[in-house]
Amino acid sequence: MEQNILIIGGNGLVGKTISRILKSRNPHLNVFIGGRKGGKTDKDLKINVTDPSSFKVISEKKIHLIILSVNDKDDHVLRFAIDHHIDYLDITKPTPALVKAYNIAAKSEVNSRIVFSSGWMGGIVPGLVNTLSDSGDINEVKLFVYYSVKDLAGESSAHFMAENVAVPFVHYKNDKPVSIRHFLDTEAFDFSYGIGKRSAYNFDVPDLYILNKVERISDVHVKMTYNSKFITWLLGSFQYLRIYNILSLKERKMIFGSSGNGDQAVFEIVVDDQSGQKKLSLQSLKGQAELTALSAVLHTEELLRNPHENQVYFSHQLHEPLSLMAQLNSYESININVTA
Numbered sequence: 001m002e003q004n005i006l007i008i009g010g011n012g013l014v015g016k017t018i019s020r021i022l023k024s025r026n027p028h029l030n031v032f033i034g035g036r037k038g039g040k041t042d043k044d045l046k047i048n049v050t051d052p053s054s055f056k057v058i059s060e061k062k063i064h065l066i067i068l069s070v071n072d073k074d075d076h077v078l079r080f081a082i083d084h085h086i087d088y089l090d091i092t093k094p095t096p097a098l099v100k101a102y103n104i105a106a107k108s109e110v111n112s113r114i115v116f117s118s119g120w121m122g123g124i125v126p127g128l129v130n131t132l133s134d135s136g137d138i139n140e141v142k143l144f145v146y147y148s149v150k151d152l153a154g155e156s157s158a159h160f161m162a163e164n165v166a167v168p169f170v171h172y173k174n175d176k177p178v179s180i181r182h183f184l185d186t187e188a189f190d191f192s193y194g195i196g197k198r199s200a201y202n203f204d205v206p207d208l209y210i211l212n213k214v215e216r217i218s219d220v221h222v223k224m225t226y227n228s229k230f231i232t233w234l235l236g237s238f239q240y241l242r243i244y245n246i247l248s249l250k251e252r253k254m255i256f257g258s259s260g261n262g263d264q265a266v267f268e269i270v271v272d273d274q275s276g277q278k279k280l281s282l283q284s285l286k287g288q289a290e291l292t293a294l295s296a297v298l299h300t301e302e303l304l305r306n307p308h309e310n311q312v313y314f315s316h317q318l319h320e321p322l323s324l325m326a327q328l329n330s331y332e333s334i335n336i337n338v339t340a
Helices: 012-027 053-060 076-083 095-104 127-131 154-163 207-214 228-241 249-256 288-305 323-331
Strands: 004-008 030-035 044-046 065-068 087-090 114-116 138-147 170-172 176-180 187-191 196-202 217-227 265-273 276-284 310-314 334-339
Touching: 004 012, 004 076, 012 030, 012 288, 044 053, 044 249, 044 334, 053 076, 065 076, 065 276, 065 288, 076 087, 076 114, 087 288, 095 114, 095 207, 095 310, 127 138, 127 207, 127 323, 138 196, 154 176, 154 249, 176 228, 187 265, 196 228, 207 217, 207 265, 217 228, 288 323
Parallel strands: 004 030, 004 065, 030 044, 065 087, 087 114, 114 310, 138 217
Antiparallel strands: 138 265, 170 176, 170 217, 187 196, 196 217, 265 276, 276 334
16 A cells, blocks of 8 residues: 655655665655645645645645644644544654653544654654663663764754753652753763763753653663763853853753764663663764754654554654664664673
8 A cells, every 4th residue: 555654844854864774765755845835746745744734735645644843832733633633653752742642642533643752853752761671670771972063964963952051950860850940960971982981970861751750760860961071061161150041042052052963972871770780872974964854754654553552652662773773783874782
């Protein structure tokens, strides 16, 4: 059967990358691009997530799966997908928006696959966490993120930080939420791939919520460092002095809004269970946009390949963990190392 895939936000950096990877691996698919301005071909659809009346074209084109790669604050696309029994994959939501959308889906009568893939780098971290424990009884997970301002990055990450840097968030200790702030509580970590020892600071990603509430891991922490030690120190100093609280959103966007021409993206997962400590290190040589897009493509291929039941998922729940890791590791620009 012919499969029609729609990428809403497909003209953005991550959306274009999803389209490129998806088409190269699955040339038989019909891939449509949704954007506010439409386009020149019949595969370019004029869709505005703030205007549900523009969604009529989704039904007209008989779309089977919607990939959402643009911010939809009011969850119009999610509600449309549920109401019209269309498979849905969302890679866009920061933690508060993810919790809100998940609650909407959980309370709805769902007759399609509704997949939330908004964790770090396309929602692959929880799946990789589950490759590191033989017993399945994990006591603690720490995620360390290396973020390069030289990386070719879209606006969403920078805008999220600008909007939320002054807002407290939670990590989890002894299965209890602990309120913290970005860029405080430094921890030294020795990063792989030639990066070396860095100071890493508090950072909010949806994996905190997913690993605690879904995977039932009692202690979950995320720390981030920039490629520049000075920038990392400066951002921490601004938070310590509460400078972000007095800056306008426009000024905060100027701080976080840089995008380079390309650099590696790295994250490392440290898991403690009854057998001891293990670490998984992942490097994307083509940066975070490529890795996020590849993750979205792997989730899409899994939905198309296997008859998962109609229900609500977090994306890692679609995969066998070792299979997910193998697929990532086989991609030409990704390296994964596991050490005890």
